[in-house]
Amino acid sequence: MSFFRTAALFGLAMLTFVSAVPAAHAQNTVGTITQLQGVANIERNGATTPARMNEPVMLHDKIMTGPNASLTIGLVDKSFLQLTASSTLTIDESVMVNGVGAPSKVGLLAGDLHSVILGAMRSSSTSFEVHTPNAIGAVRGTDFWVHFDRNAHPAN
Numbered sequence: 001m002s003f004f005r006t007a008a009l010f011g012l013a014m015l016t017f018v019s020a021v022p023a024a025h026a027q028n029t030v031g032t033i034t035q036l037q038g039v040a041n042i043e044r045n046g047a048t049t050p051a052r053m054n055e056p057v058m059l060h061d062k063i064m065t066g067p068n069a070s071l072t073i074g075l076v077d078k079s080f081l082q083l084t085a086s087s088t089l090t091i092d093e094s095v096m097v098n099g100v101g102a103p104s105k106v107g108l109l110a111g112d113l114h115s116v117i118l119g120a121m122r123s124s125s126t127s128f129e130v131h132t133p134n135a136i137g138a139v140r141g142t143d144f145w146v147h148f149d150r151n152a153h154p155a156n
Contacts, residue, residue: 028059030094030103031075038069038085059103063089065111077102079117079128087111092131105129113146115139 033055040051043062051063057073065071065087073081079102083089093105106113108130117128117139127138132148 028094029056029076030059030091031057031073031081033057033071034074034080035070035072035082037071039066040064040069040071040083041066057091059091059094061091063091075102077118079115081106082114082116084112084114087113089113103128105131107131108146108148109133110148110150115146 033051033053036051036053041048041064042051042055042057043064044058044060051071057063063071063073063083065083065085067085069085071083073083075081081089081103088109088111090107090109091103092107094102095104096102104127106129109132113130115128115130129136129138130146132146133150134148137146
């Protein structure tokens with residue numbers, strides 16, 4: 001194979017890879033931080049960074065609020081999740097509903113989560129699940145609070 005043909009194939013392969021990255025990124029974005037008071041952090045791919053307003057929230061992120069902090073995540077399907085002080089939330093799974101990648105399973109490891117399911121998940125047959133270390137709540141189209149106090153469950 002000639003050098004030019006090899007270079008052209010390599011360039012085409014790189015172009016295909018690079019153009020696929022934004023699509024993969026868009027599919028993994030489940031929402032955006034729309035409200036932030038106090039200090040919160042996001043753990044993504046093993047690195048922890050301070051949370052910022054308008055920052056995308058991705059599938060598999062771990063969001064942690066500090067004492068006296070709160071955070072709201074506006075989800076891509078127009079639903080939202082609100083975390084209160086000293087809470088930890090993981091975005092575990094998402095599902096495509098009417099062309100929108102909405103979170104379908106989150107983990108509440110500590111604190112309080114207020115979930116308001118309005119958008120695509122509300123009209124879907126897919127349930128939205130909140131997993132804590134000792135319980136699972138599965139709902140569809142509602143407004144609800146979940147609390148987990150790890151001090152009350154020291155074995156976890």
